[in-house]
Amino acid sequence: MPNTGRVNLFSPTTAAGTDGLDAIRTDPGGAVLGFDFDGTLAPIVDDPAAARAHPRAAAALARLAPRVGALAIITGRPAAVAVEYGGLDGVDGLVVLGQYGLERWESGALTTPEPPPGVAEARAKLPEVLKAAGAPDATYVEDKGQALAVHTRRCAEPQVALDRLRGVLEALAERTGLAVEPGRFVLELRPPGMDKGMALRRFLDETRPARPGGRPFPSAVLFAGDDLGDLAAYDAIDALRAEGVPGVKVCSGSAEVTALADRADLVVDGPDGVVRFLDALTDSLDAR
Numbered sequence: 001m002p003n004t005g006r007v008n009l010f011s012p013t014t015a016a017g018t019d020g021l022d023a024i025r026t027d028p029g030g031a032v033l034g035f036d037f038d039g040t041l042a043p044i045v046d047d048p049a050a051a052r053a054h055p056r057a058a059a060a061l062a063r064l065a066p067r068v069g070a071l072a073i074i075t076g077r078p079a080a081v082a083v084e085y086g087g088l089d090g091v092d093g094l095v096v097l098g099q100y101g102l103e104r105w106e107s108g109a110l111t112t113p114e115p116p117p118g119v120a121e122a123r124a125k126l127p128e129v130l131k132a133a134g135a136p137d138a139t140y141v142e143d144k145g146q147a148l149a150v151h152t153r154r155c156a157e158p159q160v161a162l163d164r165l166r167g168v169l170e171a172l173a174e175r176t177g178l179a180v181e182p183g184r185f186v187l188e189l190r191p192p193g194m195d196k197g198m199a200l201r202r203f204l205d206e207t208r209p210a211r212p213g214g215r216p217f218p219s220a221v222l223f224a225g226d227d228l229g230d231l232a233a234y235d236a237i238d239a240l241r242a243e244g245v246p247g248v249k250v251c252s253g254s255a256e257v258t259a260l261a262d263r264a265d266l267v268v269d270g271p272d273g274v275v276r277f278l279d280a281l282t283d284s285l286d287a288r
């Protein structure tokens, strides 16, 4: 059933979500929590380069981090950009998986693969493709090294502009061996073969803390997101649940995207709601 309206921070609308939150609070040391960046920790703004995390996000993450098994940001941004825009370098133990999981940042060290040749080819062809398609002047290309994001938010009619460009960008992606990732008034050309669900699963595999008394790991998994690229992480949570791992899907709600709210266990009110959720979760762990 679709989730509508606001819910209390600890009142998931699904039984599975209630079980997932209970499992986090019962055994937080085994819990793994993942958060998207734009739209979840950072309010959406017109200029992608002007995005910054909610003023209390880094502090809320820093409070929560030592109380749980592992904490990750899983974002379409380059990892170093999310760290900078989020002020995340002071969050001890935080891992940032950037470019949908292709990059990993941890304790100031960044691992990033060579971009596939298709990215350079797409970069060279994109200006003429956009011009031929009649892209409005306000169309903005964000070059992320591993990917190219074509934004229409600043166009007079962002959805009309996006719809106009979809076909030519799909054709360019096919010619260059890239995938099209749709998002909030953006279409990204990026390397295929990785998504936020795969990134989350790999992060779980790579994070195997020694646990006293053979306690299970992960004890529970939570992911919070706002956009279509986050649905792959929701899929991963659903699959983990089917394997017996409690999970929670949190949606940072907006009027712009409804697809996540329809599948979430808990919908909060944008990045402000996410930060309040983080604080409430930490408070509840301290109150145990």
Ligand SMILES: O=P(O)(O)OC[C@H]1O[C@H](O[C@H]2O[C@H](CO)[C@@H](O)[C@H](O)[C@H]2O)[C@H](O)[C@@H](O)[C@@H]1O
Binding pocket: 036, 037, 038, 039, 043, 044, 045, 046, 047, 048, 049, 051, 074, 075, 076, 077, 142, 144, 149, 151, 153, 183, 184, 185, 186, 188, 227, 229
């Ligand atoms: O995975 P995320 O952390 O959610 O990143 C997804 C994309 O987010 C950014 O674009 C979005 O946020 C911008 C700033 O608020 C906004 O102007 C734009 O309309 C949104 O689509 C970012 O620019 C992309 O590189 C990310 O992949």
